[in-house]
Amino acid sequence: MDWIPLIASTARLIDLHDSNRAAGHAASQYDLYRETRGGNHDGLWLDVALTVIEYLRERENEVVGGFISGTEVREALQKRIAGLTEEDVRFVLSALTTPAEIWFVERMGDGSRPINSTKETHLVERSRTADAYRLAPAGRTAAGLAANVRDIAYIAGSAKNLLTAIKAHDFWKITELSTIIIDVLRTFRLEIETRREGGRRDDVQEFFKERGEVIKEQIEEAAQILVEANEFLSLQSTRDEFQVWVAAMDRAGKPSFGHGYAIEHLRRVAGQTLKLLESFTQLVEESLAVDGNVFQPVSFIDLSASLAAKPFQEGLYFALIRSFGPTRLRRPMPCPFDFFGIIEPRQVADTREEDADSAGVEDLGIRAISIIAEYGASILAELRKGPLSLKTALKREWIRLDTSGINDLSALVGTYCDPSMLGADLNIVVRLGDGREVFEDDRIGRLTFDELIMVMEDA
Template sequence: MDWIPLIASTARLIDLHDSHRESGRSTSQYDLYREARGGNHDGLWLDVALTVIEYLRERESEVVGGFVSGTEVRESLQKRITNLSDEDVKFVLSALTTPAEIWFVERMDNGTRPINSTKETNLIERSRTADAYRLASTGRTAAGLAANVRDIAYIAGSAKNLLTAIKARDFWKITELAAAIIDVLRTFRLEIESHREGSQKAGIQGFFKERGDVIKEQIEDAAKILVEANEFLSLQSTRAEFQIWIAAMDRAGKPSFGHGYAKEHLKNVTGQTLKLLESFTQLVNESLTMDESALSPVSFIDLSASLAAKSFQDSFYFSLISSFGPTRLRQIMPCPFDFFGVVEPQRGIDNREEDEDSEGIEDTGIKGIGFIAEHGSAILAELRKGPLTLTDALEREWIGLETDTSNLSELVGTYCDPTMLGEDLNIVVRFGDGRATYAAEGVGRLSFDELVMVLESK
């Protein structure tokens, strides 16, 4: 197990949790940023603690939820760590079995942020009737995180978990598990890039020599499993089960998402996995031989152009891309599936004049306010009649994709932040079922996940 990244990632968070600083006060009097921590600086007690957790995890399959005697724990540790006394083991076991209350802000779906706490922080549980121990739920979680579950060499297992969740009708897990797989893929690329940036050619050669075959096999297996998951999610029976799940979540007042959104999410994961599989050999070769970065940022414009069915005038091209954000993506090697179908342009005549300030810079904030001033009352009127989909909003011409005006970002922004229509209104936005398409004559076609805005009574 690789514990150090897990511990390193939480050290400063614990510092902040334990801080006595009051909000608004100067930070100079608080030594939060010290590089040297207290203690003996020999790592002994941390090593003993991690060894205890690993030993109890090894024994779980034997005891099947039961406890391991304290004598067995001590004897095992003393075999693994020399000069360890019984008192040393008792000291560590006492620390690991004692809960420490932590306080946190809970982020509720209704926007409130109440303060909450938990004492489920003990990593090991001691029997009430004997000197015996087993992993607590928190310890089991920590051991799982340290067992490289987000390592690229375990991606097939992650894909299998996603397939199992779909077959078990645990649809709410789809986005969480899919995001974990994407994180594995991008972390792998970042890991290779970090080796290359540090000119650690020998290290990268050793990395691929030791793990290259295993990693490629795992990616191949993951791709097959994800294709199967896509097929299973597309079944009519699964679609019906999905609708039942959505209805149950609505009755419980819990958030959900449409079947179409789940399919697109899974398609995205599958696409990124297949893309990595296709480029794996090239990625290895480039990482070992090229002097310049093989994983340089990808131009949004170039990538969109390569996917577009037809080209169109540059002036409209840049104005449309600017509505979606920056023209270059800084994350490492985004997959084309991230953008496929977002914009499918056609050639058209562009006489549009940009709204600019005195310095020639378009003021999107002013445009957003202007959009609400022009269309806000009409949007509210439709909301009071019933749910309003993004498709309905487009068809009511609250956005102009023609040559004289374009309010795409302002309209979508209203769905992203409906409080723009009135902070006292209880407006919620949900994903619809599937993808929708909107076509504008002479310009092209927009393809997007359907959004539904609903005005609910308080």
């Protein structure tokens, strides 16, 4: 990544922001015309900061948007920059995680120019509960700009450039061009998801209404081009030319992609690009399908008045208690077994016929057992393929969306809260995803929840 153009283009803008000059006053008293900035002139701290951003960016896909421990960050930087101490890394991380408010004038379509501000200037985000870090939105944007990220609407052109480089045997350009495509998709997808999670759905919808069809056409065209590029990479003639190029680079003492495995690496890059294109197409479709009438904040005064005037029906009240109301917790998050046998619906005496017993009433704990018995094998099969998110599990219809849907939903979530139910000898861990997700169904309504991801790790 080429960071210097990005930094150079913003240095004087920050100087002007910090000038503290009142409009209409002489500018000579403000030291804006110095040609040498203060501080150490060895570039060390800038180099450490950029290395932190690049390292966190490299690890993003691996940790599924999660945090990287501070120990890992410090060890990685000490390997990349000789003589760096832990305190040096802590100093830079402290600076990168501290927001600094900037003020600006918004240029509105009606001609007005209101003054606004933002504190979303920290490049790295620190976990609130541990010494762990990940890129903040501003950090992702900076990394994307430094990687020459282009407009997503022109991605088909980037794919054509990649195909041309492969056909022309310009092997040194292939990885660079592939990285550009991946950066375009990843950065734009993360930006859209951040806006959706932040409640700015109207902005996302408006953007896709205006440019969604064009972008979708570009993505489909790019996918077709990349399939052709991948096929061309598989030709024996291309592989032979590549080996000749590697040998020539080695003789000249210049760095190449390596030996033997290098052509396979390029094919994997093309395959990864296709996967990103597929996921982005899904993102476009989901964003266009989002219902604009999202829930408004609940007024608890109005809710209390409504419940006082018309209390819950008894059946609904106890259904809610069984689903969401464990009275004691043995784990950080509720599991169906935490309240098995503790909370039971109140039975009304002498209202049933003698031959009508409670055989048809299914206890929540039994429901939890039955859902494992019915779908446990399917869940384990998916886990052996890779991580399984709660949203994906909901889409698999492992819950019966009828009158028992609430109980089924609680039991399914319970497997994420206590994956040992799938097998005590299995090494299954649960991680928090990156932000909130939405699942909708006509029969149970709209669910908004923090994403959970279940992963089966090697013993």
